[in-house]
Amino acid sequence: MAEYDYDVLVIGAGPGGYVAAIRAAQLGLKTACAEGRETLGGTCLNVGCIPSKAMLHASEYFDAAANGAMAKMGIKVTPELDLDTMHAQRRDAVKGLTGGIEFLFKKNKIDWIKGYASFQDAHTVKVGDKSVTAKNVVIATGSTVTPLPGIEIDNDKGVVVDSTGALELKAVPKKMVVIGGGVIGLELGSVWRRLGADVTVVEFLDQLLPGMDGEVRKESGKIFKKQGMVLKLSTKVTGAAVAGDKATVTVEPAAGGAAETLEADVVLVSIGRRANTEGLGLDKIGLELNQRGQIETDHDFATKVDGVWAIGDVIPGPMLAHKAEDEGIAVAENIAGLTGIVNHDVIPGVVYTAPEFAGVGLTEEQAKERGAIKVGKFPMLANSRAKTNHEPDGFVKIIADAETDRVLGVWCIATVAGTMIAQAAQAMEFGATSEDIAYTCHAHPTHSEAIKEAAMAVTGKPIHV
Numbered sequence: 001m002a003e004y005d006y007d008v009l010v011i012g013a014g015p016g017g018y019v020a021a022i023r024a025a026q027l028g029l030k031t032a033c034a035e036g037r038e039t040l041g042g043t044c045l046n047v048g049c050i051p052s053k054a055m056l057h058a059s060e061y062f063d064a065a066a067n068g069a070m071a072k073m074g075i076k077v078t079p080e081l082d083l084d085t086m087h088a089q090r091r092d093a094v095k096g097l098t099g100g101i102e103f104l105f106k107k108n109k110i111d112w113i114k115g116y117a118s119f120q121d122a123h124t125v126k127v128g129d130k131s132v133t134a135k136n137v138v139i140a141t142g143s144t145v146t147p148l149p150g151i152e153i154d155n156d157k158g159v160v161v162d163s164t165g166a167l168e169l170k171a172v173p174k175k176m177v178v179i180g181g182g183v184i185g186l187e188l189g190s191v192w193r194r195l196g197a198d199v200t201v202v203e204f205l206d207q208l209l210p211g212m213d214g215e216v217r218k219e220s221g222k223i224f225k226k227q228g229m230v231l232k233l234s235t236k237v238t239g240a241a242v243a244g245d246k247a248t249v250t251v252e253p254a255a256g257g258a259a260e261t262l263e264a265d266v267v268l269v270s271i272g273r274r275a276n277t278e279g280l281g282l283d284k285i286g287l288e289l290n291q292r293g294q295i296e297t298d299h300d301f302a303t304k305v306d307g308v309w310a311i312g313d314v315i316p317g318p319m320l321a322h323k324a325e326d327e328g329i330a331v332a333e334n335i336a337g338l339t340g341i342v343n344h345d346v347i348p349g350v351v352y353t354a355p356e357f358a359g360v361g362l363t364e365e366q367a368k369e370r371g372a373i374k375v376g377k378f379p380m381l382a383n384s385r386a387k388t389n390h391e392p393d394g395f396v397k398i399i400a401d402a403e404t405d406r407v408l409g410v411w412c413i414a415t416v417a418g419t420m421i422a423q424a425a426q427a428m429e430f431g432a433t434s435e436d437i438a439y440t441c442h443a444h445p446t447h448s449e450a451i452k453e454a455a456m457a458v459t460g461k462p463i464h465v
Ligand SMILES: Cc1cc2nc3c(=O)[nH]c(=O)nc-3n(C[C@H](O)[C@H](O)[C@H](O)COP(=O)(O)OP(=O)(O)OC[C@H]3O[C@@H](n4cnc5c(N)ncnc54)[C@H](O)[C@@H]3O)c2cc1C
Pocket: 011, 012, 013, 014, 015, 016, 017, 018, 034, 035, 036, 037, 041, 042, 043, 044, 045, 047, 048, 049, 050, 052, 115, 116, 117, 118, 140, 141, 142, 143, 163, 164, 184, 276, 279, 280, 311, 312, 313, 314, 319, 320, 321, 322, 323, 324, 352
């Protein structure tokens, strides 16, 4: 009889966990995955990446029809919003993709153990009233919304909501206050702004999009303002009171000063996410959390408890689906005795607004701290495709080592920046120089030509400016 029920038990079926489970099964390991949600796919497929992109995509069409962008191209339409249908197509996308993971589990003979898991010891996990043993346990429990002290989120009521509630609003709010000018706040704020809401974004820091390149952050402020968002930077929220179906948010300058109030029909709290470890019983296996409440691992994603591994949002690093997925593949390969590696220096990040903001590698500020650099920039205004499509906003910026010319970071603002950044990530993974990119033939006319031109600009010789 086998010593354990499974070779691998994955806890959590988000992009980290479900990918780890599939890879482990592909490698011949007997695999199960515990998931407490009704559907597989985690935050990303159920209430994150996918539903937000469904709403962003649909609202972008509405906005283009409403704001005259289509009329500019000879298409005159007066859009009428059918919010129920917009929500229905979002739910459809989620249903299709989460069902797809269930199919992949069956195909790969992975047992989905339904329920929330809790450690009994390092190799025994309780899921509901079942006890399951495994030689290896991978913690992939992801993250949840960080609450703002003193502000109560009630997604059912729909006045003070988190990102999950903001995806489900039953009507377009007249006034929306977004607390936090990060990726999620700007994406969901953009959805409702496009559909007709007056959106005010309150951000504690002096620029939007913390973590991104300084110039990109500055430019993002200009772009969102131009689109009609009101930005309250260097401002902190001190409270929110709900009366009936309205909220009053109290804010004051981050550095201190006179308070003011903002009225809103909907307040979105989007100040970040925190690792999800509650109820896992980590004390039973002697696994402690770091100061940020995350599980620490080594380079192979092994925790300090033998046989227990961790990946995705629950460990340090950017909270991104593709980072979790890559770690899922790597951890399964390491468990199988292969060499699974994730290069955490090359993880692209994208804000899926219009235009999109994307970056990979070091910001100019970080690169300067490490040594001498050269920077090449090219404006989208001078890119023939962007110009033809009436998409003038943005630029590409390439940061290279001054001595070796090796590319250290690439930042793009463009309608398709999220797609463009893939070539930059691949080039960096291969250790490319800016000259390598400059001498790579790019199809014409494409937005990606701006990456080639920015690379040419590193040595001062772009053609089209
Ligand atoms: C609104 C929004 C938009 C986003 N958009 C993007 C985007 O466009 N691109 C991007 O890269 N990232 C995006 N993200 C982030 C992305 O969703 C996460 O980085 C990603 O889902 C992390 O994957 P994970 O597998 O680590 O965890 P999760 O996806 O959080 O999955 C963890 C799963 O574990 C389950 N679980 C937790 N505890 C237990 C337990 N004890 N037992 C059993 N199951 C348990 C949970 O139910 C959950 O399903 C977005 C997030 C949000 C909220």
